Amino acid sequence: MNAHKRRQMYERLQAALPAPTTELHYRSPFELLIAVILSAQATDKSVNQATATLFQAASTPQAMLALGVDGVKAHVRRIGLFNSKAQNIIKTCRILVEQHGGQVPRDRAALEALPGVGRKTANVVLNTAFGEPTIAVDTHIFRVANRTGLAPGKTVRQVEDRLLKVTPPEFRHDAHHWLILHGRYTCTARRPRCGQCLIADLCDWPDKAAAVAAAGTAQAA
Template identity: 65%
Template sequence: MNKDKRQRILEILRENNPHPETELNFSSPFELLVAVTLSAQATDVSVNKATDKLFPVANTPEAIYALGVDGLKTFIKTIGLYNNKAINVIKACGILVEKYQGQVPEDREALESLPGVGRKTANVVLNTAFGWPTIAIDTHIFRVANRTKFAMGKNVDQVEQKMLKVVPAEFMVDVHHWFILHGRYTCIARKPRCGSCLIEDLCEFKEKIYPED
């Protein structure tokens, strides 16, 4: 895909959604960190249902750490992999209290040192909580980037590096959300909704699918 096509795709996505936001519910960098950690292999809807009950009770590292693993499990047991996630969140809370005065560090290396936090989660927190021009490649972004030919790669690291290279600075903070939402609601995995796609004429996917198909 050429530079002009990419530019136009991003302009259209911006025109349609000038201020995109995550669909995870949060009101602080710490709440976002917990929500994103819980969202691995789970839907945002399922995470929100759990955190809507958890955060009114405990929404600081100190408060969640005080719940303990078993206490936290009672709030997140409807989420996949909740046992390991509870252990990681409690360990991360302990580190945040001990090393960072209960604050989420605005630092990639520090974030990635926390249990349960990898590059993708760190990218989401840096982007959404702190406004960094980072791009977290989840399954939706990976699919959209490859299917449209916007930024092709065999794995998430390749796609991330390609996106960082080809996305102009003016779009960098928001492109993460645009691609996630586009993949979640339009360019879906099994049967993309090409007939209702805003960027259909710019997309280079050869096997477009329409309702009559």
């Protein structure tokens, strides 16, 4: 995909959704951090169901510490890997209280030093809570970047680095949300909705025509 196509793609995504944001529910950087920790290998819907009660019980690191591991587990036990996630949340809250005055740090190294927080989670927090032009590459973005030809790469880090390089500066802040939502609802893994895709004519996916034809056949049936 050349630079002109990339710009057109982002312009269309921007026109369709001028102010994209995460589908996770949160009211503070701390709540966002906890929600993203919980979202690993879990759907945003299941995380939102868990945090609806968790954040009522504890919306600060201090309050979360008071709940303890078992208290956190009581709210998140329906989420995958809830045992390790609850432990990481309590460890993270202790570090936030003891080393950061109870605040979420606006620093990549400090964020990645927190238990349960990797580069992707740090990127989400930096972007969504603090407005940094980072791009957190998850499975959806990895797929969209490779399938469309926007920013091909064999690893998540390669795709992230490529996206940061080829995305025009004015689109970098929102690129993460546009691409994840596009991958979640349009450029899906098994049955991409190419017939309804607003950037289909810009996409370099070689199987695009077959996907459109298959969708048309299914609708006709």
